[in-house]
Every structure is written in structure tokens, then in C-alpha cells.
Amino acid sequence: MAGRRRKPKLAVWKFASCDGCQLTLLDCEDELLAIAGEFEIAYFLEASRAVVAGPYDLSLVEGSITTPEEVERIREIRRQSRVLVAMGACATAGGIQALRNFADIGEFKRAVYATPEYVRTLEHSLPASAYVPVDFELPGCPPSRVQVLDLLDAFLHGRRPRIPGHSLCIDCKRQGIVCVMVAEGIPCLGPVTRTGCGALCPRYRRGCYGCFGPMETPNTESLSAWFTHRSGLAPERLMPLYRSFNAAASAFQEASARYATPDQARQATETFWARAFAKRENPDGGEQAPADDQG
Amino acid sequence: MSELSVLDSRDLPELFAALQRHGFRVVGPTVRDGAIVYDELVSAADLPVGWSDEQEAAHYRLKRRDDDAVFAYAVGPHSWKRFLHPSSLTLWRARRTAAGVTIETPAEELPRLALFGVRSCDLHAIAVLDRVLLGGPFVDPYYAERRSRAFIVAVNCGHFSPSTCFCVSMGTGPKATFGFDLALTEVFEPGRHVFVVEVGTDEGAEVLRQVPHRAAEPWERAAADRVVETTAARMGRRLETAGLKEALYANLEHPRWDDVAQRCLTCGNCTMVCPTCFCFTVEDRTDLTGTVTERVRRLDVCFTTEFTYTAGKPLRQSARSRYRQWLTHKLGSWLDQFGVSGCVGCGRCITWCPVGIDITEEAAAIRSASELGERTR
Structure with a gap:
């Protein structure tokens, strides 16, 4: 082999966030030495005060963009980074703080701060991709250790990282976990939520909260109509279901807008139920009740 | 014996x-x-x-x-x-x-x-x-x-x-x-x-x-x-199999596929619980230091877009095309491929579909359209 190649420079950046994504990286205890061996940790304030100037080979970005300064900073980081990866629900979808996107930020400021005019903040909490091109996005609140490690590994070996977009259901089934929705009637976002967490909640007999955001082709209309018409979920509970860590991810944002008020939720699910579930043609062109009404 | x-x-x-x-x-x-x-x-x-x-x-x-x-x-x-x-x-x-x-x-x-x-x-x-x-x-x-x-x-x-x-x-x-x-x-x-x-x-x-x-x-x-x-x-529930393959092949553009696609979550539960769905994918897993590589085989599911990812994009993008592929393979082309139906009537896909899509009902709807067509011809 030729001479030892230069170690790639790794930088980890924080924007509006709780630090949980950086902790996920620090939590890779068995692999930390290997990471430090393969990368030059050039910027990672949560781990070390030592800072090496850019440019960087790989930047991991945690947090959402919520202030004008952050817009400038993410643009500068993009300029300094060969590969930029958004990590976690905040950096990929705006995070829980994107709840502000659905309200009046001026009102919040007036309610919380004595001198709101000092607060310089943007109206919306947005993902990194709203301002700069992003090479890969690791979903999740927090992201999965397995996916973070796979991304580092893929970078080192020049292959595409594995960030599958399919539903959480496939993980439950792979592990032999009994479906909480079918066997216990618990409303579960698993069918519209992206894989990654390893089905943590269903394993403990809880419905999925959607921490990993929408799966690749989420059908929130069908699932929501089933929740209200078969799982006994009150229509007004639909909106909060979709408005959590990934509230501003487009499929969940559309869903929560569709069910924004109790009346809208009732109407939307009833219309969908009537169109897609209740009215199914029988061979004579008439209509029949759904098969599961037989009891 | x-x-x-x-x-x-x-x-x-x-x-x-x-x-x-x-x-x-x-x-x-x-x-x-x-x-x-x-x-x-x-x-x-x-x-x-x-x-x-x-x-x-x-x-x-x-x-x-x-x-x-x-x-x-x-x-x-x-x-x-x-x-x-x-x-x-x-x-x-x-x-x-x-x-x-x-x-x-x-x-x-x-x-x-x-x-x-x-x-x-x-x-x-x-x-x-x-x-x-x-x-x-x-x-x-x-x-x-x-x-x-x-x-x-x-x-x-x-x-x-x-x-x-x-x-x-x-x-x-x-x-x-x-x-x-x-x-x-x-x-x-x-x-x-x-x-x-x-x-x-x-x-x-x-x-x-x-x-x-x-x-x-x-x-x-x-x-x-x-x-x-x-x-x-x-046992009351039934799936009429005679001529089903032909009926499915003759109705690839039937509006019923759009109808079921409205309900289908493309979550993959039906294929995971099916006792005959066998598809798998193979992944190579490397380690950080580049000293160990593992080749792992995992069950795969035709409802994911990655399943048909070819040259830049997945071939079956719509839920309609994915459900149709699953059902026509299971009940139709499986016969051409393996000489037997891919469905054994266990009903697992009906029970474990989170929104209750029933393979017998969907197949019957497609078939009845085909028979109606024949009658009026």
C-alpha cells in the first residue's frame, strides 16, 4: 500500500436542538476509539475544546435553523464541508420547535419575554435543507446509533449509507413483535413512520410516536380514518398525533393541517372512510358493507 | 398410512x-x-x-x-x-x-x-x-x-x-x-x-x-x-381460483387497483406475515477500520420503493403498482413461475393488515369485473 492517507476531518455542528443527536454519537462507546482512529475530530465541542479550522471532509449537523445568524452559519458550514449530513429530527424536519411554524411567533415572544424586541428569531424552525444542499439525512429523535455508525462507515469506504425509507412495521415483523394495533387496538403510527428505531415502543406494547418521521410513501389518510372508525380514536386527537418531533416534515404537516380542528378532523376522516372503506362495489354495481362488519 | x-x-x-x-x-x-x-x-x-x-x-x-x-x-x-x-x-x-x-x-x-x-x-x-x-x-x-x-x-x-x-x-x-x-x-x-x-x-x-x-x-x-x-x-370465506390468473391478467388497468391503493399503507405487513413470501435482499456491512465485512441476507418486501430501485429510481412508485404486483404475483404469475398458487388461504394478510385489506375481496372485485365484461361482450 502507498503511504498512509490523511485522515478525513470530521466536524459536528449544533443548531437549535437538545444535543441528543451528538450524545447518540458519543454513546457509541464501543466504536469511539475506532472513530477517533479513522477520523480527525476537527470540530466537536460536545466532545473536545480543540478546534481545527476548515475545510472539513464530513460535517454532521444537529438542530434546526431558527435565527438569522444560524442561516449564515449553516451556509458557511456548507461552504467548508465536502459532505454535509443533517442528523436527527431537528436538522431534517425542524424538530419539536417547529410547532412555532403553526402559530404566531410574535405572540410567543410577547408572552415569554419582558422585552421581546431584543429577540431576533425567524418565524419558522426549518431543516438544514431549507437553506443549503444536504447530502444525506439521518432521521429520528434521536437518530439511530446503527445508522450514524453506518454513515461514518459508508463515508470511509466510499459506499452509499443505508438509510431505508420503509415503514416501521417491517422491523416489528422481522423481530416477531406482535402488532399492537391489530392485537390490542392501540393506535400506532408505525405504518406511516420510517424505520430506524428498531421498533422500541411496540416492543414494549406502546404505539409508535413517529420519532423517525414519515416513511417514504406514507398514507396518513387511510391510517387516520382507520384510527377514528375502527380503533376508537377521537378525531380531535389526530392533529396532535402528527404534530410532534416531526411536525414540519411535509407528510405529517399535511396530515396535521387536514385534521387541524375537531370539525375538520371529523369531516376529513368521515369523507375518506365513506370513499375508500365503506363504499366498495359489489359485483352487481351496488354497494356493500365492509367485510369486517360481519362481526 | x-x-x-x-x-x-x-x-x-x-x-x-x-x-x-x-x-x-x-x-x-x-x-x-x-x-x-x-x-x-x-x-x-x-x-x-x-x-x-x-x-x-x-x-x-x-x-x-x-x-x-x-x-x-x-x-x-x-x-x-x-x-x-x-x-x-x-x-x-x-x-x-x-x-x-x-x-x-x-x-x-x-x-x-x-x-x-x-x-x-x-x-x-x-x-x-x-x-x-x-x-x-x-x-x-x-x-x-x-x-x-x-x-x-x-x-x-x-x-x-x-x-x-x-x-x-x-x-x-x-x-x-x-x-x-x-x-x-x-x-x-x-x-x-x-x-x-x-x-x-x-x-x-x-x-x-x-x-x-x-x-x-x-x-x-x-x-x-x-x-x-x-x-x-x-368455512364460509372463499377465494374462487378457477380462471383467477386470467382474470387478473385481463384487468391490469382496472379501477379497483386505484380503489385499494387509497386504503393500502404500503407498510409491508401482508408480505411479512405471508407464509410463502420469500423475497430477500443481500447487504454488505463493513466496519469502521475496514478489516471486517459481513454479508447479511434479510427478508425483503415488494411494498418498499427500494425493492425496485434500478438505475436512479424505483420502478414501482405508486401504491397501486405495488399492491397490484403483490396480488397478481401471489395469485397469478406465481402459477406460471412455480406451478402452484402463492396463496394457501391462511388469512394472515387479512388479519394483520392494519387497515383490513382483504385479499379475497380484492380478487373477487377484479374477477367480477372480468365476468361482467364477458357477459356484456
């Missing part, structure tokens, strides 16, 4: 012990997390004694019975492919050393499994997997190894789910007619609880010899026959 024996229900633990003495690890039905699943069983006490279930489209509930029936349930969320065609399998590992690259294959000795409580639909499902994974020019060695070492204790169906089971119309049940070492029929009548045993293989006979049993009385044979006859007579 028409010689039937009778095993008293009190001696069921003896059958377990005999299987374990033969070196088998027994896997079969047990109650866990609100369902009757298939898992490793330590003793007969792990069986779902006194449990039943209630199933409908997207609905499953355990039900307590007031007796000691052992097999009074319909098939649950797991199928035997869990053991014969596992969802994840490390094929080999490459290690870079100073001397070069060495390849290791996992050398673990596989236990011999005794599959306990296999219903007729699932025997047919295993036969389908046999055709797919062993039948062609390329034999799957991983499946072959597990399959050839497995011992099968079948159970004739005395309990089924009226809303989801349709084996009778598929010609796959309720009586086990092949592919077992031993087949049990649970005869449960007031004051009597016995298993009528049919021997399918020499090894089955050998196991039975070690368990207290006696020849079946005529009334016991009749009672065992009645169990499957009653099940067959009461």
Missing part, C-alpha cells in the same frame, strides 16, 4: 420429552404479547392450553376458554418461515489480515427443529417454499439445511377463523394430507380429551413408539374425521 393411534391428552408432555430426547428443539404455539405466536417451547406447559382467538380483518384478540383445549386457535401472526427462512442471516464474514483476506462462514451447528402444531395451510406453505427455494436449478442451501432437518408435527384444524380462513377454497386444508412426521387431531368431548395420531414417516413412528399410546377405537377415528369435516363445512 391409515393406522391411527390415540394419545391421551395427559401424555402430551411425553411427546415433548420424546422429541427432546431425539435431539429436537421444539418450536410451536405459545401465548405472548396478546397473541398465539410460534416460539421455542421448553415443555408442553408452554402450549396455549385453554386459549383461543378471535380474528377479523385488522383485528386479533386472545380469548380465554373454559376448557383445556390445546389447539383451539387459528393461525396467528407468525408463520414457520420464521424458522425455515429466517428474516436475517449472516452468510459469511471476510477479514483482512496481514496475510490477505480470509473468509469465514458461521460454523454454528443448527439445532434440529421440531415444528409443533403445523396446520394444513402451513404444510402447503412449506411445500410452496420448497418449490421456490429447492425446486429450481438454484437450491437455497440455507433453507435446504433447515428444512431437511426439521421434524413436523401437524395438527388437523378443529378451530379456524370464520372471517379470515379460506383454505377449503384453496384446496389446502383443513386436513393435513402430506408433509408431516406425525399429525394430531384433537378430539375434545365432554369427559374425553385425546389426540388421534397419524404417522407420516418412519421417524414419526419412532418418536411415537416412545410415547404411551394405543390403537384408535372406531369412534375415535370417526370423531377425528368429524373434526375436519365440521371445519370444512363451516
Whole structure:
């Protein structure tokens, strides 16, 4: 082999966030030495005060963009980074703080701060991709250790990282976990939520909260109509279901807008139920009740 | 083999012990997390004694019975492919050393499994997997190894789910007619609880010899026959298979595909619970230092976009195209490919679809359109 190649420079950046994504990286205890061996940790304030100037080979970005300064900073980081990866629900979808996107930020400021005019903040909490091109996005609140490690590994070996977009259901089934929705009637976002967490909640007999955001082709209309018409979920509970860590991810944002008020939720699910579930043609062109009404 | 024996229900633990003495690890039905699943069983006490279930489209509930029936349930969320065609399998590992690259294959000795409580639909499902994974020019060695070492204790169906089971119309049940070492029929009548045993293989006979049993009385044979006859007579749900393949092929643009696509979540549950869906993908996993690479095989699902990712984008992008692919393969092109339907009428995809999509209903809707078309032509 030729001479030892230069170690790639790794930088980890924080924007509006709780630090949980950086902790996920620090939590890779068995692999930390290997990471430090393969990368030059050039910027990672949560781990070390030592800072090496850019440019960087790989930047991991945690947090959402919520202030004008952050817009400038993410643009500068993009300029300094060969590969930029958004990590976690905040950096990929705006995070829980994107709840502000659905309200009046001026009102919040007036309610919380004595001198709101000092607060310089943007109206919306947005993902990194709203301002700069992003090479890969690791979903999740927090992201999965397995996916973070796979991304580092893929970078080192020049292959595409594995960030599958399919539903959480496939993980439950792979592990032999009994479906909480079918066997216990618990409303579960698993069918519209992206894989990654390893089905943590269903394993403990809880419905999925959607921490990993929408799966690749989420059908929130069908699932929501089933929740209200078969799982006994009150229509007004639909909106909060979709408005959590990934509230501003487009499929969940559309869903929560569709069910924004109790009346809208009732109407939307009833219309969908009537169109897609209740009215199914029988061979004579008439209509029949759904098969599961037989009891 | 028409010689039937009778095993008293009190001696069921003896059958377990005999299987374990033969070196088998027994896997079969047990109650866990609100369902009757298939898992490793330590003793007969792990069986779902006194449990039943209630199933409908997207609905499953355990039900307590007031007796000691052992097999009074319909098939649950797991199928035997869990053991014969596992969802994840490390094929080999490459290690870079100073001397070069060495390849290791996992050398673990596989236990011999005794599959306990296999219903007729699932025997047919295993036969389908046999055709797919062993039948062609390329034999799957991983499946072959597990399959050839497995011992099968079948159970004739005395309990089924009226809303989801349709084996009778598929010609796959309720009586086990092949592919077992031993087949049990649970005869449960007031004051009597016995298993009528049919021997399918020499090894089955050998196991039975070690368990207290006696020849079946005529009334016991009749009672065992009645169990499957009653099940067959009461099974209302059906899938009309005659001409179904042609009807599906003739209706690839039918609006019903759009209709079902509105409901379909593309979550993949139907294929994961299907006892014959066999697709897998292969992944290479590297480590950070570049010294070890693993090749892992994982079950894959035709409802993901990655499944058809080719040259820059997935081929089947719409839910409509993915559902249509699954259903027309299962009920149509499977016949062209493997000479048998991919559906055995177990009903798992109906029960475990989170929004209750029913394969028999969808197929019937497409078929009826085809027949209407013929009538008006």
C-alpha cells in the first residue's frame, strides 16, 4: 500500500436542538476509539475544546435553523464541508420547535419575554435543507446509533449509507413483535413512520410516536380514518398525533393541517372512510358493507 | 398410512420429552404479547392450553376458554418461515489480515427443529417454499439445511377463523394430507380429551413408539374425521381460483387497483406475515477500520420503493403498482413461475393488515369485473 492517507476531518455542528443527536454519537462507546482512529475530530465541542479550522471532509449537523445568524452559519458550514449530513429530527424536519411554524411567533415572544424586541428569531424552525444542499439525512429523535455508525462507515469506504425509507412495521415483523394495533387496538403510527428505531415502543406494547418521521410513501389518510372508525380514536386527537418531533416534515404537516380542528378532523376522516372503506362495489354495481362488519 | 393411534391428552408432555430426547428443539404455539405466536417451547406447559382467538380483518384478540383445549386457535401472526427462512442471516464474514483476506462462514451447528402444531395451510406453505427455494436449478442451501432437518408435527384444524380462513377454497386444508412426521387431531368431548395420531414417516413412528399410546377405537377415528369435516363445512370465506390468473391478467388497468391503493399503507405487513413470501435482499456491512465485512441476507418486501430501485429510481412508485404486483404475483404469475398458487388461504394478510385489506375481496372485485365484461361482450 502507498503511504498512509490523511485522515478525513470530521466536524459536528449544533443548531437549535437538545444535543441528543451528538450524545447518540458519543454513546457509541464501543466504536469511539475506532472513530477517533479513522477520523480527525476537527470540530466537536460536545466532545473536545480543540478546534481545527476548515475545510472539513464530513460535517454532521444537529438542530434546526431558527435565527438569522444560524442561516449564515449553516451556509458557511456548507461552504467548508465536502459532505454535509443533517442528523436527527431537528436538522431534517425542524424538530419539536417547529410547532412555532403553526402559530404566531410574535405572540410567543410577547408572552415569554419582558422585552421581546431584543429577540431576533425567524418565524419558522426549518431543516438544514431549507437553506443549503444536504447530502444525506439521518432521521429520528434521536437518530439511530446503527445508522450514524453506518454513515461514518459508508463515508470511509466510499459506499452509499443505508438509510431505508420503509415503514416501521417491517422491523416489528422481522423481530416477531406482535402488532399492537391489530392485537390490542392501540393506535400506532408505525405504518406511516420510517424505520430506524428498531421498533422500541411496540416492543414494549406502546404505539409508535413517529420519532423517525414519515416513511417514504406514507398514507396518513387511510391510517387516520382507520384510527377514528375502527380503533376508537377521537378525531380531535389526530392533529396532535402528527404534530410532534416531526411536525414540519411535509407528510405529517399535511396530515396535521387536514385534521387541524375537531370539525375538520371529523369531516376529513368521515369523507375518506365513506370513499375508500365503506363504499366498495359489489359485483352487481351496488354497494356493500365492509367485510369486517360481519362481526 | 391409515393406522391411527390415540394419545391421551395427559401424555402430551411425553411427546415433548420424546422429541427432546431425539435431539429436537421444539418450536410451536405459545401465548405472548396478546397473541398465539410460534416460539421455542421448553415443555408442553408452554402450549396455549385453554386459549383461543378471535380474528377479523385488522383485528386479533386472545380469548380465554373454559376448557383445556390445546389447539383451539387459528393461525396467528407468525408463520414457520420464521424458522425455515429466517428474516436475517449472516452468510459469511471476510477479514483482512496481514496475510490477505480470509473468509469465514458461521460454523454454528443448527439445532434440529421440531415444528409443533403445523396446520394444513402451513404444510402447503412449506411445500410452496420448497418449490421456490429447492425446486429450481438454484437450491437455497440455507433453507435446504433447515428444512431437511426439521421434524413436523401437524395438527388437523378443529378451530379456524370464520372471517379470515379460506383454505377449503384453496384446496389446502383443513386436513393435513402430506408433509408431516406425525399429525394430531384433537378430539375434545365432554369427559374425553385425546389426540388421534397419524404417522407420516418412519421417524414419526419412532418418536411415537416412545410415547404411551394405543390403537384408535372406531369412534375415535370417526370423531377425528368429524373434526375436519365440521371445519370444512363451516368455512364460509372463499377465494374462487378457477380462471383467477386470467382474470387478473385481463384487468391490469382496472379501477379497483386505484380503489385499494387509497386504503393500502404500503407498510409491508401482508408480505411479512405471508407464509410463502420469500423475497430477500443481500447487504454488505463493513466496519469502521475496514478489516471486517459481513454479508447479511434479510427478508425483503415488494411494498418498499427500494425493492425496485434500478438505475436512479424505483420502478414501482405508486401504491397501486405495488399492491397490484403483490396480488397478481401471489395469485397469478406465481402459477406460471412455480406451478402452484402463492396463496394457501391462511388469512394472515387479512388479519394483520392494519387497515383490513382483504385479499379475497380484492380478487373477487377484479374477477367480477372480468365476468361482467364477458357477459356484456
